[in-house]
Amino acid sequence: MLRHHFVLYLRSIKRYKVSFFINIIGLSTALTCSILIYLWVSDELYTDKFHKNSDHIFHLMELAEFPQATKVGRTTSGNIAPLMLAEMPEIHMATQVVKYPQDATLSIENQTIKGDGHYVSKDFFKIFSFPIIKGDKNDIWADTNTILVSETIATTLFGSVENAIGQSIDFQKEKQYTVSGVFEDVPKQSSERFDFVLSYEEKTLSQTNLLDWGSQSTYVYLSMKPDTDIVAFNEKIHDFIRNKTNKGQSYRTPFLKKYTDEYLYGSYENGIQAGGRITYVRLFSIIALFILIIACINFMNMSTAKASRRLKEIGIKKVIGANRKTLIFQYMIEAIGIAFMALLLAIVFVILLLPEFNQITGKQLSITISSGFVFSLLGITIFTGLLSGSYPALYLSGFKPALILKGKLNSSVGEVWTRKGLVIIQYTVSIILIVSVLIVHQQIEFIQNKNLGYTKEQIIHFNREGKTLDDNHMDTFLAELKNIPGVLDASSTRNAMTGDGWGVGGFDWEGKDPNDYTQFQNMIAYYGLIEMLDIKVVQGRSFSKDFSEENTKVILNESAIKRMQLKNPVGKFIGFRNKKREIIGVIKDFHFESLHEDIKPMIINLWPERLTKFMVKIKIGEEQETLTLLKDFYEKNNPGFLFDYMFLDENYQQLYIAEQRVSKLSRYFAILAIIISCLGLFGLVSFTAERRKKEIGIRKVLGDSSAHISFLLSKEFVKLVLVAIAIGLPISYMLIDNWLSGFAYKTGANLWYFLTAGMLVLIVTICTVSTQTIIAANRNPVDALRDE
Known part of the structure; x- marks a missing residue:
């Protein structure tokens, strides 16, 4: 049975080459986008989740209520952690962290290297899974005058990890520390970036104000016992810390936030959690889904449009005993088969495009063959095949054999409007993407050109050390x-x-x-x-x-x-x-x-x-x-000391790196969405012209001009795009207005960009449709009427 379906499938490909080409290009492009976005989204969602007990690690934060606004503070007093650990049994371990304010210079003799670092208390490496590859985890802080360095620092300065232990490092040319341990380089999935760590206890000896109740310089992380009710615990620490602090600190309310949520849900507005990087994860997930839907709609439209060419095949199969389930199975197999062919092509595209994609996103993504990746890939492909093949399978299998063989089968009003509806959905999505790209670009331009109240150009800064x-x-x-x-x-x-x-x-x-x-x-x-x-x-x-x-x-x-x-x-x-x-x-x-x-x-x-x-x-x-x-x-x-400088305007650009990446990626995806939509429209117009070739021939014999015939064929599709514009522009406005609300200073949604998006889609549509309608209108009418 499967062999029979496979042979029929190959014949179908050979017979309908244009249709197959459009489907394979559209689906492979959509799958390429989906795989790239999947790799990026997976990396984002996995950030900080590599820690062994990540579900039980929490960050002690503070809600500070001021008359003008409520702010969320990520640092607090270093005095809080030991007190909480001693008096609150729900806490398993606690650690304090102070981040070194700038790149530090580490050197031995004539060799120097720059690195980022933290001051951490003794349980830091027990709470967080940053493996120590040399040194005793339980004894690394026996002397506070010690330093732990990354594998890269160790091999750069000492030639190997083994040689580093017990050696002295000049820190900022001010003090010498002894290397007591070497840890693996911080993985790319970590939101924390550091190359060395020093003792927090040693830091408090020289900076005693870190332990003042009014200090706001220490990050406090807690490892909670598994059965702890965090909501109830937040109430408990609220009362606990209020009793410890003076009245001047009464506006500060402590609370725990899950450590793995900080990277994705790190933004607050007036003290209320308001998104963060999760916004971009959702955005690109939706874009991937939209592009897949556009490609699947192409497949549906192409399959149903060419139905007239397969009517006799369907009728004969039904006469000799094929039931509807058998036909549905055949067409679903065809759709999934094309999806898997598209997947093979998409994997080639992903391999070629991944370096450029990494450069745009600032990631180090790679294709790693794992069960999760393979299952996800299969899932996306089968989903694409089922989605694209479902409507054509149900549509084609529902024809009655008697009507097919008598040649009395005509498209119903519902079928025609379904096909039109799918085209409208395609172009509505494309318009939303184009408007979003234009407004995001406009906001980035506004940010880059706004008068900040100071001059940032031609100014560099470097460390004082x-x-x-x-x-x-x-x-x-x-x-x-x-x-x-x-x-x-x-x-x-x-x-x-x-x-x-x-x-x-x-x-x-x-x-x-x-x-x-x-x-x-x-x-x-x-x-x-x-x-x-x-x-x-x-x-x-x-x-x-x-x-x-x-x-x-x-x-x-x-x-x-x-x-x-x-x-x-x-x-x-x-x-x-x-x-x-x-x-x-x-x-x-x-x-x-x-x-x-x-x-x-x-x-x-x-x-x-x-x-x-x-x-x-x-x-x-x-x-x-x-x-x-x-x-x-x-x-x-x-x-x-190394002369390590940075331009001030480059610093400013770094504040908006996420928006710039979103703008660039959205631009590419919007272009792809338009190309896929136009491919589908190109094929659909071709089949429409083919279906109406006798009508076109009669009109030409009766003296109708090629221009008028081209206009009649184009008018139907232009109307659909105008409907899509009418639907897409209001939706675009609502979505973009929501995104702009995240900026205190913004450009506003310029009406010109909405009109530009509509005109761009309309012009591209007219050009796409015209190429086919002009060819159809200029054909020799004798060829079209020869069969009559």
């Missing part, structure tokens, strides 16, 4: 930087202007409400930074060496003054930790975070010992020469 940390030589170092050819200006800061500041509360000012716990973005700057960045001072002045005790004075932004409701703020004082600081100036609001966020109240301090970065403005057109001179100067004056 080694000898440059000497505050007594700060002014000398900056003066020498400014003398380098191509350098226009130089200053120092702690912040890279892209949201790496931190919130500080507890300020007092004249007329303040006692229940106001407003948090200020804290920016630390040096002389000349405000002027170099072209930040406008609207009242008062900036920091200046012409005045004394500038480190006791502050500058506020307009949002802070508005929040504090201060009139004539210059000369007034703001209190912090029992110290009064004079307000010497007010700056115009500028965007310190991404445009997803509103501009927050900001306080700028002059605090030289806390400065961590140099900022240098370089001349346009002399970038390469200036960077070479800066590198030579830096490494000569700071031996043992």
Whole structure:
């Protein structure tokens, strides 16, 4: 039986080559998109789930309720973890983590390498599954003056993992640590990225404020016992920590968030969970499904359109005893067969396209043959075959043999409208994708060109480390930087202007409400930074060496003054930790975070010992020469440290890397959706013209023009696309408006882009249809009427 169906299937392919080609190209393209998206989605969903007890690892976070908004804090006091572990039996283990604020320099003799690192407490490697490949997990923190490094760091500095143990590493040329362990390189599926870890206990000896109740610098992770009711436990820790803290911290509400949920569900709006990367996972999953549906609709339309060519085959089979189930089985086998052929072609496409796809997504995806991958691939393919073959199988098998053999079978109104409905669905999906691509592109352009309130172009920043940390030589170092050819200006800061500041509360000012716990973005700057960045001072002045005790004075932004409701703020004082600081100036609001966020109240301090970065403005057109001179100067004056810089505008672009990737991928998928839709329409028009060839021949004999005949054939399909436009544009508006709501500053849904999408689809449709209708209209009518 199967052999018989296979032979018939091969004959069908040979007989209907155009139909087969359109189906195989459409389905293979759709499956290629689906497989690529599947690989990306799988990688996203698996992030952080490789940890052995990932279901029981939680992050202690805080809900901070302020008058203007409710914020979610990911860090808390380092003092909380040991207290909770000692007094709350539901907790199995706890660990504290402080992230090193910048790339650190690790070196031995004349060899140097940069790396990211954490300070962690002793149970870190017991909670998280980062395997230690050399060293005793239970003894690695016997001495707090130790360091654990990644396999890459160990082999780079010492030649092998074995040679690293017991060796000394210079850390920032300030202190030596002994290597007590080597861990496997952090896997790509981890949201945590680090190359070395140091002792948290050793960090608290030098920075005791980490254990203050008011500190907000430590990440706390808990390994909970399996039977713990997390909802009830959240209530319990709420009361527990409230009893431990003073009244000034009463606005902070602690809660546990599952560690594996943070990567995908990490966004909050006014204290409420509001998506995150899961939004893009869902978006691309829907896109994959839409593209598959478009390709399947092509198959359905092509199969039902050519039904007239298979009527006698169906009629004879029914006469000699074939029942409807047998025919359904045959056509479903044909559909699944084409789907598997398309799968083979899709795998070839995926292998060819994967490097480019990885570059766009920033991933390291690969095809790994595993049972899960194979079953998923088979599932997608069989689903595609069943979906595309279901309607044609039911449609073709339902014909009555007597009517077929008498030639009295005509398409019913329902069948015609079903086919039209499928075309409308195809183009509605295509329009939604095109509008989305245009609006996302418009928003990215808006972000890139928006006036941020400061100059980000031609400015680089690099770490302040080694000898440059000497505050007594700060002014000398900056003066020498400014003398380098191509350098226009130089200053120092702690912040890279892209949201790496931190919130500080507890300020007092004249007329303040006692229940106001407003948090200020804290920016630390040096002389000349405000002027170099072209930040406008609207009242008062900036920091200046012409005045004394500038480190006791502050500058506020307009949002802070508005929040504090201060009139004539210059000369007034703001209190912090029992110290009064004079307000010497007010700056115009500028965007310190991404445009997803509103501009927050900001306080700028002059605090030289806390400065961590140099900022240098370089001349346009002399970038390469200036960077070479800066590198030579830096490494000569700071031996043992690498000159590792980044442009400020590149930092800004990194804030929107996810949106840029979505924009680029959506663009490709929208183009593919249009191509697949046009392929289907091309085939459908061909079969329509074939079915109406006698009508066309009679019209030509009676004197009708080719242009008019082409218009009559095209009109039907253009109407369908116009209906799709009418349906697709409102749906597009609702979807895109929801996406734009995630930005505090946005461009708005421009009507022109909706009209452009509609016109683009209409023009492509007319071109596709016209190529076939013109050919049909210009055929010799004798050929069409010869059989009559």
